[in-house]
Amino acid sequence: RHHRNEDAFALAEAALPDGSPAVVAIVCDGVSSATRPDEASLAASRAASEALVASLGQGTHPQTAMHEAIVAAARAVDDLAEERPADAEAPRQNAPACTIVGAVAAGGLLVVGWIGDSRVYWVPADREGPVARLTEDDSWAAQMVAAGLMSEAEAYADSRAHAITGWLGADAYELDPHTASFKPDRPGVAVVCSDGLWNYAESAEDMAAALPADALTRPLHSAQVLVGHALDGGGHDNVTVAVVPFDVRPQEGS
Template sequence: MNMSQKPQETALSRCPGCEEPLEPGDLFCGACGYDLSAVPEPPQDRPTIAIATPAGEPPPGAGSGPAPEAVEPAPWQAPGSTPGAERSVPPGTRVDGPGASGDFELAAPAAAGAAPDPRTSPDPALTPSAGTKVCVACRAGRVDNDGYCENCGHAQPRERDHMEQELESVAAVSDRGLRHHRNEDAFAVSTTALPDGSPAVVAIVCDGVSSASRPDEASAAAAHAANEALLESLPRGTHPQQAMHEAIVAAAESVNRLAQDPGQAQEHDPHRHQNAPACTLVGAIMASGLLVVGWVGDSRVYWVPEDRSTAPARLTEDDSWAAQMVAAGLMNEAEAYADERAHAITGWLGADAYELEPHTASFKPDRPGLVVVCTDGLWNYAESAAEMAAAVPEDAYERPLHGAQVLVGHALDGGGHDNVTVALLPFAVPPQGAGSA
């Protein structure tokens, strides 16, 4: 999570390895690890980047074969736009690899005595055997346990850069965004059954605190622990609001244990909890006509009625500097959230947290609607309940995964300065006479 936001620069140079924007003075690319100190200043026109294709398959646009199959744009992209253009190589970039054919320029032979280029002249000792994961850049080196190529050193794409999950009654999407070098958000969605056999739906969303150490591990540990706690307590008959409280406590304990990792901190170190792994958490449970929310930090839950003529609502209050200023009457909401200190959080999960204060609330909606559970990477671009409702597509109640994709796209179109995670839970009012928790 960003503690402050800066306007996106318009004329940043780009990494020659992955096309990610670079900040002035960068020595390494934060996205792929490319050593920029060994790279001459790129020309004004974009360099051709070679990305390998499977053997025997011609690259798009090469030769006289049939045109490549059209790719459907992402839900938030306009027709005719290039899906994933923010991350991928520019349109028209050549694609090369073992067995590929087409009209490609050949590299000039190396000068006598010149050192071999590790990207094109792999060390035979590092050539991977069949079935081994190979580098996406040089297509020749093994990928080590840290996610880097042993041949050319290129960082491999992280699995968490973009994640999606859809169950029958809940869906979630998480994305790295356009400015962060990794995704420090995490989520968990699940369904279970209460003792009377009625369903319960769970969504947990966590946002790693970027100024802390290992924020990606903190968010993943918290999301997993909270989800597991709910899947254990709800079928036992624990009231959903109590179950949410216990789940937040379990999540906090899992994050605290990261600070006690003997590989990261020693018990005799008096400073071992300084800058400890930390994250925020927000969650929602739908069970027996109840909607229960719980949170610590500034991730949020919104309520968007299916009937858009009914007013939406925000169901959580931030643990943040801005929220404190508004609550104390020192600023109005617009002034507080315009301040550069607005996103400084006052509550989080982590060994260095002042005190764990889980917040929970229970609601009983009288009409169908959509529950939006999200990090500030989304609500920064749709802060009020009305703005969030306007960003939610009309068919999100019937197509929650599509709705979550559209909302992530809304944040990316707005600048994508932070990681973005959102879970959508369509809420249906149970028939009269159904039991309640």
């Protein structure tokens, strides 16, 4: 329903030094009030994915690699503000901007990183373990909840809810990438998405309910189902989702 898609994503597989695979997923959502948000999200997703693949292949710890990838993405978006003569007089005013969220499944770890309000959810394959949202929004609503001023339901119902407080762009505040590392005890999937999806499946329980039961073995189909869920719910924004399978491999001798 937009005249252009301001989301972008990147999927990649890297090889760790021991030869084991690592799966990388990045989702970026352009800030609509900024100039060229589509270019910002595309540049950020590409830069982050390329940085992650290179760092993981060199043996960098996945959480460190995620932090470095977000810094690389920020640099790529900053560069956009300098490259056009029309922007040269005030490159930091209303500069190209986007959010970023990413997940890496590698070496028995699930690592996430983000700036903004795109999210990662964890859904175990057996649906018996706890489902969870693995990221915390950089947004007005999240700040109100964190300060104890509003409940989550009240905050996200407010018209100011999606005003973001963190983003990538030359006019952003000090760069402060968030990263977290998890070691799931069972197989499952990470749902990496823009708010075009989670607006219609906000809680972890809602996201799990919308996700097909065979997501671990059919991630692409599951991503398509989730996009359909958002559209069927009246989706009015760009919708981007990557479903990353995470399998727990048994240790040798077990």
